[in-house]
Amino acid sequence: MKLKVLASLCALTVVACSSSPTGRATINFMSSDQLNEMGRASFTQMKEEGNVTQDPELNAYVQCITDHLVAVLPQEYREYDWEVAVFEEETVNAFALPGGYMGVYTGMIRLAENQHQLAAVMGHEIGHVMAEHGGERMSGNILVSAGLFAADLILSDRPSEQRNLIMAGLGVGAQVGVLLPFSRTHESEADEIGLQLMAEAGFEPGQSVRLWELMAERSQGSGPEILSTHPAPESRIEDLGGQVPSVMPYYQERAQQGSLPSCEKPQLDSLNTDSKATSK
Numbered sequence: 001m002k003l004k005v006l007a008s009l010c011a012l013t014v015v016a017c018s019s020s021p022t023g024r025a026t027i028n029f030m031s032s033d034q035l036n037e038m039g040r041a042s043f044t045q046m047k048e049e050g051n052v053t054q055d056p057e058l059n060a061y062v063q064c065i066t067d068h069l070v071a072v073l074p075q076e077y078r079e080y081d082w083e084v085a086v087f088e089e090e091t092v093n094a095f096a097l098p099g100g101y102m103g104v105y106t107g108m109i110r111l112a113e114n115q116h117q118l119a120a121v122m123g124h125e126i127g128h129v130m131a132e133h134g135g136e137r138m139s140g141n142i143l144v145s146a147g148l149f150a151a152d153l154i155l156s157d158r159p160s161e162q163r164n165l166i167m168a169g170l171g172v173g174a175q176v177g178v179l180l181p182f183s184r185t186h187e188s189e190a191d192e193i194g195l196q197l198m199a200e201a202g203f204e205p206g207q208s209v210r211l212w213e214l215m216a217e218r219s220q221g222s223g224p225e226i227l228s229t230h231p232a233p234e235s236r237i238e239d240l241g242g243q244v245p246s247v248m249p250y251y252q253e254r255a256q257q258g259s260l261p262s263c264e265k266p267q268l269d270s271l272n273t274d275s276k277a278t279s280k
Contacts, residue, residue, distance in 0.1 A: 032098070035132060039097030043083070046103060051088040053106070057266035058086045062104050064263035065119050065203075069126060072200040077130060092218065096125035098132070106268065111214055115263040116207035119198045127193030128186065184231055191240060199247035202254035202261050206244050212236045 053059065066084045070077075080100025090107035102125065104118070112118040191208075199205045216233035231239070254260055 032132070036099035039099035039101050039129075043085075043097050043099075043101035043103070046087075047085055050085075050103075053086045053088045055086070055266075058106070058109065059084075061115075061263055061266055062086050062109070062118075062122075064261065065115055065122055066102060068201040068203070068261045068263070069119060069123055069197055072197060073126070074130070077126075092215070094121045094125050096122070096129045098129055100129075102126075109265070110268050111218065112211060112265075113214070114207065114265060115261060116198070116204040117211040117214075118265075119201065119203035119261075120194060120205075120208035120211050123194030123197040123201075123203075124190045125194070126197060127190035130193055131186070131189055187231055188236075188239065191236060192243060195240060195243055196247050196250065199250040200254070202251065202259060205247050205251055208240050209237055209244065212240065 062084055066082060070080075070082050077100070082100040082102065084102040084104065086109070087103055087105045089105045090110075091105045092107040092111050094102070094104040094108050096102045102122065104122065108121060109118065112121065195205055195208055198208065212233050216237065219233055
């Protein structure tokens with residue numbers, strides 16, 4: 001019985017191997033159709049529970065940036081019927097979901113000084129979708145749970161007290177050694193994808209660095225990076241700064257064509273200025 005369970009887990013791992021847009025090896029048990037349906041359902045729920053603005057200027061601003069980014073996506077993602085919503089909430093954040101759904105919070109619109117910085121955030125979020133990080137994350141959780149189950153099965157003939165101690169150790173090891181590094185990898189990979197997308201769309205890549213300088217100024221009380229689910233702002237600033245030269249030719253080509261975006265940021269004077277940054 002034990003051998004059959006372990007063999008099934010091993011077979012599941014082999015079948016699910018794939019690669020991300022950057023060439024990184026991944027494990028993902030979720031199909032695109034499954035992810036897209038989850039994205040649709042989640043977006044519907046978020047709109048029902050959240051405060052979606054009807055402000056025409058805010059919506060036009062975010063839609064303008066979305067349209068330019070979507071125009072340079074690979075064909076399979078460009079074909080999505082992208083829907084974007086602006087949530088009136090002072091959280092400094094944004095998100096994109098599988099299937100072509102995007103949300104931007106007014107706190108992020110306020111923090112981002114211009115179209116280029118907001119495009120950096122939105123390109124990053126689209127990068128998560130392109131790399132299917134949601135599916136990989138869920139698959140990682142499945143693997144960790146299955147691994148702990150298998151370990152418990154193997155240790156079932158040991159004394160209860162000893163088995164519990166070993167399992168507790170495995171649980172901590174799984175959380176720090178498997179799940180969190182994957183999450184930091186996802187964030188860095190989405191940064192890389194998003195930087196290229198914004199450059200190809202004609203947004204200034206260097207503004208991504210400025211955005212994270214602003215995020216670093218707003219961040220409060222973040223813990224050590226080694227136990228964080230996301231790279232520290234300082235690391236992001238350094239990494240993005242090193243990547244900017246490699247994507248500048250895309251931006252320069254758009255500039256020479258005279259086809260740079262012109263999305264005008266609306267006034268947000270009536271909104272609360274005491275927003276809190278979240279390092280997503």
